[in-house]
Amino acid sequence: MEKLLKSIAEILEVEEVDCRKKLSEYEEWDSLAGLSLIALLDSDYGITMNGKEIQSFDSIEDLCNEVLKRTKL
Amino acid sequence: MQAYTYNPYSILGKSILITGASSGIGRATAVECSKLGAKLILNGRNEVRLKETFFMLDGQGHMIIPADLTNEDELKQLVDSLPLMDGIVCNAGISKTAPISFFKREDMEQVFDVNVFSIALLLKYILKKKRMKNPSSIVMTSSVGGVFNVSPGNGIYSMSKCALDAYMRTTALELSSKGIRCNSVNPGMTWTKLITDGSLTDEQLQEDMNRYPLKRYGDPKDIALAIIYLLSDASSWVTGTSLKIDGGFSLVR
Numbered sequence: 001m002e003k004l005l006k007s008i009a010e011i012l013e014v015e016e017v018d019c020r021k022k023l024s025e026y027e028e029w030d031s032l033a034g035l036s037l038i039a040l041l042d043s044d045y046g047i048t049m050n051g052k053e054i055q056s057f058d059s060i061e062d063l064c065n066e067v068l069k070r071t072k073l
Numbered sequence: 074m075q076a077y078t079y080n081p082y083s084i085l086g087k088s089i090l091i092t093g094a095s096s097g098i099g100r101a102t103a104v105e106c107s108k109l110g111a112k113l114i115l116n117g118r119n120e121v122r123l124k125e126t127f128f129m130l131d132g133q134g135h136m137i138i139p140a141d142l143t144n145e146d147e148l149k150q151l152v153d154s155l156p157l158m159d160g161i162v163c164n165a166g167i168s169k170t171a172p173i174s175f176f177k178r179e180d181m182e183q184v185f186d187v188n189v190f191s192i193a194l195l196l197k198y199i200l201k202k203k204r205m206k207n208p209s210s211i212v213m214t215s216s217v218g219g220v221f222n223v224s225p226g227n228g229i230y231s232m233s234k235c236a237l238d239a240y241m242r243t244t245a246l247e248l249s250s251k252g253i254r255c256n257s258v259n260p261g262m263t264w265t266k267l268i269t270d271g272s273l274t275d276e277q278l279q280e281d282m283n284r285y286p287l288k289r290y291g292d293p294k295d296i297a298l299a300i301i302y303l304l305s306d307a308s309s310w311v312t313g314t315s316l317k318i319d320g321g322f323s324l325v326r
Binding site for chain 2: 031036038
């Protein structure tokens with residue numbers, strides 16, 4: 001979780017992320033950030049998630065939990 | 074009522090190979106060409122979807138040859154079964170979206186293999202076997218991406234389409250003495266599965282579409298009709314051209 005949050009912060013180019021927030025609440029969240037996150041989940045976690053799915057989570061925490069759940073499978 | 078028979082854009086009776094004919098721009102090109110009386114050879118990897126295209130065609134005398142053009146043996150077999158041709162549409166293409174810090178060698182190789190190398194090898198063997206008439210026409214489906222503009226995340230695809238256009242111009246020059254013309258169509262965003270793969274959300278697509286002066290993305294048929302112009306004798310003096318078809322997008326970039 002720590003590692004993923006750090007990666008998301010890097011993508012958003014912020015110091016750290018507030019995991020209660022939605023990705024879209026960040027000003028820095030744009031299509032390139034979206035593509036970066038898709039690519040990150042694929043390369044570092046072996047998870048295929050499309051843009052629509054990533055946007056569907058109510059908070060960054062929910063997204064992280066889903067990623068962790070899937071990596072455990 | 075007077076019947077107008079004058080049609081310099083005719084492709085009636087022309088024998089034309091279309092690669093990537095199982096979907097998108099390739100399928101639309103096949104359907105439009107058949108309505109204009111061309112004899113088609115359809116190629117694609119997926120035989121089921123290729124047959125779907127085949128059953129959408131007008132007229133008689135078409136054939137399908139399934140083959141994976143990135144496999145050189147299959148490619149050679151395809152070339153061996155080709156008739157003498159008036160035209161080729163090199164349309165098969167794939168995309169891979171990734172920001173530059175996520176580029177992978179395997180992704181780059183795969184995209185270049187389909188979008189560039191397989192086309193160069195296909196034409197090599199077709200020329201060796203002298204399967205092109207004099208005159209005849211080769212059309213490549215390129216993109217505005219890389220050639221006329223760039224967009225974030227689209228680097229690998231853009232690199233491949235730039236390479237394809239460079240190859241197209243070289244081909245146009247080298248084959249001019251044989252009466253073979255070579256051009257590309259360079260579409261902006263067109264409704265094919267290349268853009269509906271889910272990388273971009275519906276909202277992102279809608280927002281992007283609104284930036285187009287003509288307020289819509291391209292329909293595969295918009296591109297097919299431009300390909301037909303380049304296949305027809307109406308474009309007899311056109312070679313080495315990248316024909317931009319983008320609803321005016323590059324005017325505002």
